[in-house]
Amino acid sequence: MGALTFDALLRSLKPEARAPDPVYYLHGDEDVLKDEALRALTARAVEAAARDFNVDTRSTADLDAAALRTLVDTPPLLAQTRVVVLRGIEQMRRGSKLRQELLRYLAAPNPTTMLILVQSAGEELDPELARFATAVAVEPLPPERVVRWVAHRAKQVELEMEPEAIALLVETAGPSLGALAQELDKLAAVTAGRTATREDVATLAGVRRGQTMHDLADAALERRAADAARLVEPVLEQAGVTGVRILTALGTAVIGTALARAELDRGTPRGRLTAVLLQHLRLARPFGLGDWGETAARWARWAEGWTSGELAQALRLARDADRALKSTTVRDEAGIVTQLVLQLGVLRREAA
Template sequence: MPGLVYDAARRELGRNNLAPVYYLTGSEEILKDELVAAIVNAALDPQDRDFNLDIRTAGDLDGESLHALVETVPMLAERRVVVIRGLEQWRKGAKVWEVLGRYLRSPSATTVLVLLHATEEPDAEILSASTHVVLEPLSGDDLHRWARAHVAAAGVRLEPAALAHLLRAVGDDLAHVQAEIEKLAGAIGDDRPVTVDDVAQFVGVRHGETLEDWVTAVLQRDVVRAVRLVDLVLPQPGITGVRMITALGTELVGVRLARALADHGLSGRRLEQALLAELRQARPPGARSWADLASSWTAAISRWTGADLDYAIEAALETDTALKSTTVSDEGGLLRGFILGLRGQDRAA
């Protein structure tokens, strides 16, 4: 059974549905920290935390100390919370795993146990006895909801276009997004709404010069603009040739799906709705809202045949492989060559 995602876990906590054991896996550490805080807030009143909240590192625990930790009764409170970080620090076959297994088979009714595990292969025994939450980088509508919540918490107001530009410029790096929101809150506060120009000034990426703008130029087959944007986007912090071609590859696959659906008779609003359903299911990486993606892919199919898209996807894969070569010295040249190659294919067709 697949684990819950961040929003679903937060909704369950909002309904006061506390589980006896939570198992948090995935690579997004900020979301792990936020979910741990949400679990603690749901389980314990502030005045009860001094004696009923234990946050420990797995490497500091052996079997005996783990047993004592999880079996301790609450002090003047209904329950206690135990958070154990870094389960990957325990050696395979160590006695502490046996102690944890016994506890999971009969967890305490007065303890909420939260286990954090940085692993690509979650432990099967824990999975079967816990509420599993997978915390991976957010994208699309999930990312926009998270950002709006943090904007509100920071006490700053962003115009919708300003928030969209912030996410286009920064991407799905939550730590970076949070830092930029705090920067805007400190500089502008709630005196007035933050504009696109404000975001461009503080983030350092002008409107129309983001990774998303480059991807859009390629999808629109605007060769001149796409080539020009390579030199503007590639030097930006956190941007690499691999990241650019990966973002484009994701959207080329999306347009290929749109092309296939259109070839089977879907068009207009029906096509957008079908794409939106697929996006909500797949949750592909990227900062654009899913509605924007569905609309963009629907519009793009007028410029691409199925054969064009198949060629572009294969060329993107080849460019990705070349960019990952240890001998590559000119990422911009490879990206420009890829774009010009698409134009050459178009002329040949």
Template sequence: MPKHPFDAFSREVRNGEIPPAIYLYGEEEVLKDEAVRAILDRVVDPGLRDFNYDQRSAAQLDGDDVEALCTTLPMMADRRMVVIRDVEAWNKRARAKMAILRYLEQPAAETVLVLIQSAPRKDDDRGDPDADLVTRTTAVEVGRPSTKVAEKWVQKRASERGVVLEADAVVHLVKAVDGDLAAARTELDKLAGLGGGPPVTLEVLTGLLGVRHGETAADWCDAVLEDDPGRASLLLPHILELSGVSGVGLLIQLGTHLIGLGVARVQYDKGLRGGSLNKAVFDTLLRARPPGRLDYRGAAERWSRLAEAWPLHRVEAAVAAARRADRRLKGTSLADERGVLVDLIMQLAHREREAA
């Protein structure tokens, strides 16, 4: 079966078009959980879920368990629902997986089976979809949403909690959590816990988050890439004080952008411009799927816009400088994060070298 875009699949679920076998994979766990709840609401009456809803972990199942789960008839209802999580735990010869594949050859009309693959961890090469499941199910990739989609998600979830966010506050929240919907949901829960009130402004949200507008890791990367060494240097002390932020972490984010700029410049040198350049870079991102949380569409647009200012020799020199900085940070516990990163900023500052 062909893969289904998540947006199209969500519309089908809202319309009550539920296929008998669904395979959810990708990095956005929050959207997977929301999809499961949406399917459950359509398939099983709340009063009958004790009888007609089962949720299991793949590692705990054998072949007989799978057969029993999938072929049990619903009680006092037309359909039942079975969710099996962590299917990446199955190897090709696992008895439970073999039983699932046999079942999927002719799935029962009375059962809605949802198979869920967990988001891959960093440096984990097992994040690819299972080809056996993709060909036998309605396979849906639940990837990281674009910035615009994440902002709409925040607005909707805030409204559900009785919280009203001003537009610039929504933008800042998404940027401050780096598009992480789970982190955004946590912050919305905190806001809801404060009780109703007037719309939450950017100033109020900034105070609650402890992250000032324009002072996120993403803002720092933008300043470096856009040849603004003064701003990038001024941002560093504030950003390094944020919870969960480290010099090595900043280098990892910057390194991803530098490699992306290289990809964009290669296409630029081939003569691509505008929308064609954007599309080529975006398609490369979809194929490569770099680790970490990255807004593919937004990143493709940014790298394409900056490609002219970053010839390949400059990209290569920047990557080499970033590697040296990484070795300095990891080589000794006495390394001054701020000093190492300021040195890197100055090495990458194209306009400063041109002026000299």
């Protein structure tokens, strides 16, 4: 069958588009968008007034072959189509009677049933299911789409937000749509109908101006060791921030700076460096970064203050700090992160 992206799926479900397919297979690593895809598919297949009797959601762990057949063969009630959602499709054992029955059904699906197979994040594509169903790859959004998603989700929960508030929320909560949705619900309750400001987000997350993860990374990569060390404790106290998350951000920053330094060393003109780095980001489509244009500009700026040898040392230090933090015998997150940012400053003095 065909293969679609999340965006292509939404376009295919517009009223003027052709009729939906009988079987969809949702896979990929963004479970929040899978739920949005489910809502869109259900809305296209069954009118709102008929959904109570024509939408069934089950876990494959609770089904056997006979129960599956009953679900997919039951005719719709006072509607043209019924929807059956099977979650946790990866839990079906290969060769099981349930899977064999599902494959038999996929070869000749019921035209009055829309079957939606939902696979959990972190699982590999099942080529056998993809061959018989319309496979929809639901992957994490790029940074600029995350910002737009937050604005869209805020409207859904009747929350007005200033642009600065959205930017800070994405920065502090990270790119996880699940975490962002939870924070939006909290923010809607706190603001009680008024427009949410940057200060509202900062208060909710325990963030003060100049004390964000962004500020900490800036200080560390600009070799301002004392400033970076002073920021470790305030950043760690913020909601959802852990030592591992800080080290991940710092390690990513070092890797990006090393890429920028390598481009300079191979002769890339300084005036084109940000554009070249942005091209790398667009090709790799990494998850978890902020705005790619801003990220590329920061890497280019930081690269001016480092040599390739220093960056290799910085990566080894970040790796050692990560190992120490994940050790079962070490609990001092603040101490490990502080030691790392101070060591990055020492590299400069040793080089001098």
